[in-house]
Amino acid sequence: MEWRTVVVIVLIVSLCFFIVPIKVDFDKTEKDAELFANYIARYNKSYRNDPAKYEERFEHFQKSLRHIEKLNSLRSSQESAYYGLTEFSDLSNDEFMQQALIPDLSLRGQKHTTASYYHQHSTGSINRMKRMIPIIGIPSKFDWRDKGVVGPVMSQENCGACWAFSTVGVAESMYAIENGTLHSFSVQEMIDCMPGNFGCQGGDTCSLLSWLLASKTRIISEIDYPLTLQTDTCRLHKISAKTSGVRVTDFTCDSFVDAETELLTLLVTHGPVAVAVNAISWQNYLGGIIQYNCDGSFNSLNHAVQIVGYDTEARIPHYIIKNSWGPSFGNKGYIYIAIGKNLCGIANQVSSLQVI
Structure with missing residues (x-):
């Protein structure tokens, strides 16, 4: 065979190896673009007619798609967390942190670990929780929603006031447990009136509770101080002193790391709690129980939520x-996290409270 012929054959074969991946990548990009167009329509994104912004968001969207594929490939059962497109899927990790989370929450929270209201809980048998041996004295599953004392899921939108939503939500539940009636109290009051003027730029549940207790400030009705999701001037002085409300009479801000059995007991015997968590991996969460890929270190805390129940009868025991x-978002606004490994840092900073 002539050497020129050999060279031509080698070149043709080599090109085949390059052509195939290019076609695969093109097909994937084309499919991604179709998904992105549907995504923009579904969430009514404003950048559909801005080419530069469109391209930037498309790149973030593609990264989310690949990350979703990776997370879903790690599922160990039908009950495991599953991931897909959410309203946050066109954001970078940094943008998601700035828009939906509180980047410096762990720094805010650190100062409470030396306060009188802070307790480090522990248990003599950590392995007992990991094996999920039935816990004596409390039910194997419990949900405060079944008691009619948990209000509807709210949306903080672009206001970083998860600390206020979680605290007020627990106050509503505690009032309902004590008085038999569920009322909506004002999150906006906390955003506007909490000293330091963090407002939509962030805060933390322990500082809020400390101020509410020390100042004897009432959390008044949502009707009397409606939600605007913007940081405004405090309007309490304009509201009648006769307006009804609820007042915090005591609170704790505790660690239940390696003591989640005690946390379950607190949930049953006292009520829902507000907790600081690491929610960076929730960006594309759709449902199921989070078991992996959710760092639990104190330094990773960046969001505040409520625990309203648990289920240890489930195949994957969870909060x-x-x-x-x-x-x-998620499962009708709810998220499920496996019990026993401090996943997402759920046991690092737990706030319980009493009201009148």
Whole structure:
């Protein structure tokens, strides 16, 4: 065979190896573009007619798609968390952190670990929880929603006030447990009136509770101080002193790391709690129980939510988490996290309270 012929054959074969991946990548990009067009229509994104912004968002969207594929490939059962497109899927990780989370929450929370209201809980047998041996004295599953004392899921939108939503939500539940009636109290009051003027730029549940207790400030009705989701001037002085409300009479801000059995007991015997968590991996969460890929270190805390129940009878024992990203996120606004490994840092900073 002539050497020129050999060279031509080698070149043709080599090109085949390059052509195939190019076609695969093109097909994937084309499919991604179709998904992105549907995504923009579904969530009514404003950048559909802005080519530069469109391209930037498409790149973030593609990264989310690949990350979703990776997370779903790690599922160990039908009950495991599953991921897909959410309203946050066109954001970078940094943008998601700035828009939906509180980047410095762990720094805010660190100062409470030396306060009188902070307790480090522990248990003599950590392995007992990991093996999920039935816990004596409390039911194997419990959900405060069944008691009619948990309000509807709210949406914080672009206001970083998860700390206020979670605290007020627990106050509503505690008032309902004590008085038999569920009322909506004002999150906006907390956003506007909490000293330091963090407002929509962030805060933390322990600082809010400390101020509410020390100042004896009442959390008044949502009707009397409606939600605007913007940081405004405090309007309490304009509201009648006769307006009804609820007042915090005591609270704790505790760690239940390696003591989640005690956390379950607190949930049953006292009521829902507000907790600081690491929610960076929730960006594309759709449902199921989170078991992996959710760092639990104190330094990773960046969001505040409520625990309203648990289920240890389930194949994957888990907490029931009420979030503040609206009822369309996750499972009707709820997220489920496996019990026993401090996943997402759920046991690092747990706030319980009493009201009158």
